[in-house]
Amino acid sequence: MSDNDEVKLKPFLGIKPGKYLIILYIVIIIAVLFAILFLPGLVKPGTLYSFESVPENAVVFVDGKYQGATPCEVFVSAGSHEFTIEKKHFSTSVQTVDTGKRLFGSLIIPKKERYSVGVVLESADGFLSDGFLEFSGWGMIDTYYENYQPKAILGPLFNELQQAGYADTEKLSAFLYSVIPFVHNELLYSDFLDAVIVFEELKGRGPVTRSEDITADFTSLGFFQDAAKFIENLPFWFYSILNDENRESLSWYPAMQEEYGAFLRDYSNDFPSAQAAVNVNGSRFVMLSGGQFLMGADGNSFPYPAAVDDFFIMDQEVSNDLYRIFIADNQEWMKDNLDELISKGLVNQDYLKDFDSSEGNAPVNFVSWYAAEAFCAWFENKLPEYLSEYSVGLPDELQWEWAAITESEDGGVFNIGNAAGPQSTNGRYPNNSGLYDLRGNLWEWCDNWYAPAAPLITSRNPVYNEAYYGSYEGLEKSVRGGSWANDDSITVSTRGSQPPDWCTEFLGFRPILVKE
Numbered sequence: 292m293s294d295n296d297e298v299k300l301k302p303f304l305g306i307k308p309g310k311y312l313i314i315l316y317i318v319i320i321i322a323v324l325f326a327i328l329f330l331p332g333l334v335k336p337g338t339l340y341s342f343e344s345v346p347e348n349a350v351v352f353v354d355g356k357y358q359g360a361t362p363c364e365v366f367v368s369a370g371s372h373e374f375t376i377e378k379k380h381f382s383t384s385v386q387t388v389d390t391g392k393r394l395f396g397s398l399i400i401p402k403k404e405r406y407s408v409g410v411v412l413e414s415a416d417g418f419l420s421d422g423f424l425e426f427s428g429w430g431m432i433d434t435y436y437e438n439y440q441p442k443a444i445l446g447p448l449f450n451e452l453q454q455a456g457y458a459d460t461e462k463l464s465a466f467l468y469s470v471i472p473f474v475h476n477e478l479l480y481s482d483f484l485d486a487v488i489v490f491e492e493l494k495g496r497g498p499v500t501r502s503e504d505i506t507a508d509f510t511s512l513g514f515f516q517d518a519a520k521f522i523e524n525l526p527f528w529f530y531s532i533l534n535d536e537n538r539e540s541l542s543w544y545p546a547m548q549e550e551y552g553a554f555l556r557d558y559s560n561d562f563p564s565a566q567a568a569v570n571v572n573g574s575r576f577v578m579l580s581g582g583q584f585l586m587g588a589d590g591n592s593f594p595y596p597a598a599v600d601d602f603f604i605m606d607q608e609v610s611n612d613l614y615r616i617f618i619a620d621n622q623e624w625m626k627d628n629l630d631e632l633i634s635k636g637l638v639n640q641d642y643l644k645d646f647d648s649s650e651g652n653a654p655v656n657f658v659s660w661y662a663a664e665a666f667c668a669w670f671e672n673k674l675p676e677y678l679s680e681y682s683v684g685l686p687d688e689l690q691w692e693w694a695a696i697t698e699s700e701d702g703g704v705f706n707i708g709n710a711a712g713p714q715s716t717n718g719r720y721p722n723n724s725g726l727y728d729l730r731g732n733l734w735e736w737c738d739n740w741y742a743p744a745a746p747l748i749t750s751r752n753p754v755y756n757e758a759y760y761g762s763y764e765g766l767e768k769s770v771r772g773g774s775w776a777n778d779d780s781i782t783v784s785t786r787g788s789q790p791p792d793w794c795t796e797f798l799g800f801r802p803i804l805v806k807e
Contacts, residue, residue, distance in 0.1 A: 337368040338390050342376070343407040346451035349378035374406065380418040381410040381455070412455040419466050422448040423763040426482070430473025430743060431766055431788075441478055445470065446485025453489050460494050467514065469763050471528065472742030477505065480532050487514045506533070506540055521755050524595060527551070528747035554751060555594055560584050563693055565724045569603065572673050574613065576603040576804055577725050579694055583753050586692055586746070592784040593746040598753035599693040603804035604686065607716035607727040608654035608735065609666065611646065617666050624665060637661040641794040652715045654733050654799040660685075660768045660791035663736045663800040670802060681804040685738040688786070689756075690803060691771045695729040695783040697722045712796070713775050728772075731779070733799035734787060735772050740765035741788035766790065770798060 342351045344361040351358040351365065352375040358365045361376070367390045376384040391402060412418065422444060429441040452463070467483075467490060474483050487508075488499045496513050509515050509529050519525045530544055538544070561582030568577045579602060586597040618624045624632070626643040633640065637659060644657045658666075663685055671683035686694065717727045729735075742748075742765065749756045767788035773781030774797035789798060 335368065337366055338402045338404050339364055339366050340390075341403065341405045342374075343405065344376055344378070344384075345407075345409045346378070346381075346454035348447070348451065349376045349381070349408075349410055351376060376408050376410060378410050379421065380414040381412055384408040384410060410455075412452070412457055415452070415457055415459065415462065418448070418452070419462070420763055423466065423470060424766065426470055426479075427473045427742070427763075427765050430470075430475065430479060431741075435476075435478060441482065443482050443485065445482045446489070449486040449489035453493060458493050460490065463490055463493065464514070464517075465762070468518065468522075468748075471518075471522075471525075472745040472748050474528075474532060475744050476532055477534060477537070480505075484508055487512060490514055504540075505537055521750055521752070522748055523750040523752075524551075524593070524747055527593065528744055531744065531747060555585065555588075558585055558596065560588070562697060563599075563724055566601070568606075568725065569678070571670075571675065571678070575606045577606050578603045579724060582693070584693060584696060586689065586756075587784040588696075589782045589784050591782045592786060593749075595746060595749035595756060596751060596753040597689050597693075597756050599689055601806070602686075602690060603681070604690070604694050604726065605801040605803070606721065606725055608733055608799045608801050609663075610652055610716050611649045611655045612651035614646075614655040614658070614666065615651075617669055621665065621669055624662060636792055639792050639794050641796075644794070644796070650715070652717075654713050654716050654728075656713060656733055656796050656799050657794045658799065659794050660736045660789075660800075662794075663802075666800075667802045674804075678804065680806055682807050683802050683804055685736055685800060686803045687739040688737050688769050688771060691729070691735065691737055692783055694724065694726060695722075695772070697724055711775075713799070730781065730783060731773055731777070732775055733772070734770040734774050734789075734797055736789075736798065736800040737769040737771055739769050741767045741769040741786070746786075774798070 341364050342358070342361050347361050349361045351361060351363060352373075353365060353367055354373050355375070367388075369390050371387060371389050374384075374386050374388050388406070391404075426444045429444070432441075435441065449463070467486065470483065474480050484501065488497070488501060491497050491499045491512055491514060494513065499512070502508050502511070506529075515525065526544070526547055530538060530541060533541075561584050563579040563582065566578040566580050568575055570576075581598070581600040581602075583596060583598045585594045586592070587594040622628070626646060629638070629640070629642055632638045632642060638661065639659070641657050642659065642662070646655070646657065649655075667683045667685060671681075674681060674683070713732050716732075719727060721727050722729065740763075768791045770787045770789055771783075771785070773779075773785065776797055789795070
């Protein structure tokens with residue numbers, strides 16, 4: 292066959308090639324149009340729903356299967372389906388919907404419908420508590436990195452409350468005061484400021500637009516102006532969260548710092564004195580007089596005035612022998628029940644590690660905050676009748692530091708004498724109040740939740756400083772005092788924290804008695 296030979300198509304079913312090619316092309320075009328315009332509607336009939344909710348971020352389920360969070364688009368096949376819209380602490384919307392279909396052009400222009408519901412806020416307390424817990428978790432982190440940044444939590448939370456019509460500004464104000472101690476850098480402050488701006492609008496002081504100058508909103512917004520009336524040290528908090536460049540722009544700060552320094556120098560500090568001592572089931576408790584003092588005065592924390600009432604405190608850390616009596620009476624706290632205690636979130640896997648071989652007069656360690664609380668509840672039931680007006684618990688940071696301010700600088704068991712573990716509970720000289728090892732030997736659990744910037748959310752009036760920890764549950768409990776593994780740079784104002792289920796060889800506790 293040469294290059295010049297012609298190829299001729301033969302007739303097909305008596306139809307000449309020119310005609311049946313045209314018919315073939317028409318059939319192909321019709322098939323393509325059918326595949327595009329009709330086939331999708333026949334094979335996959337249904338509707339593309341645009342799910343919306345007020346407020347947003349509600350979870351969408353279709354026939355019990357997760358589809359996404361509002362706002363989102365979901366294709367739903369034709370027929371009867373159950374749509375469920377859920378949002379924690381809000382009402383749940385459940386509806387049966389007959390989904391339609393479009394036969395023609397559904398691939399190009401699918402049948403669309405908007406499905407919008409309003410979910411009703413049922414538990415503002417729960418919603419705020421969850422937000423507090425999530426934000427405080429970021430607030431417990433000291434350093435962020437380029438690929439590890441805190442996400443916006445407070446701004447969206449307040450926007451959703453506003454969308455839900457929630458307007459209890461008194462409760463929202465208390466919430467904002469509770470989260471301030473967890474704001475310790477500009478990233479967290481930006482999220483906090485978004486919430487404050489919504490709060491201003493709910494108070495009728497809006498609309499408010501954020502300033503490009505990060506320092507301007509602090510002096511102009513009503514929330515900060517109101518807060519500074521009783522949280523007088525709030526400007527020191529604001530200064531602490533800024534970077535060096537923004538700190539230099541605060542022209543008012545040097546004069547305020549100098550004036551506060553003069554206030555501290557002139558402050559008349561009380562000191563605790565041992566008023567009495569009682570023996571409760573073999574344990575000695577010393578009553579300390581109340582008073583006012585500068586908390587954090589030794590330089591390891593921001594100093595501010597604090598006031599403490601009288602209370603009894605155990606003169607030494609709880610010993611292994613005493614803890615053995617406790618678990619004999621409360622066998623659910625025996626080490627044999629470790630798996631159950633872990634499942635309840637009360638301890639970790641190190642609970643009472645090495646306990647069986649520990650010296651009886653050494654302080655008990657490897658105990659969680661929850662275990663210490665359970666011990667205090669048990670011990671309260673052992674109080675004699677003349678102490679029936681007292682409750683037993685762990686000291687908060689104010690009470691602990693008040694008891695410790697007369698500690699000797701060279702006292703305590705620290706890692707300077709080849710200590711290989713905690714020493715006996717009363718083998719050294721006591722402080723001026725007759726208390727042993729408030730510094731060193733073991734860190735001690737405190738009652739309050741830990742907040743990094745809490746000492747800055749204070750006032751010159753100690754009345755305002757008694758409950759600055761807030762009412763929401765956090766992630767970690769405060770610990771004080773240092774342990775045998777630390778050097779003696781740990782002072783009475785050094786603050787630390789641990790998760791409440793944490794059990795470690797460096798941590799123990801001592802209870803106090805407080806008149807109800």
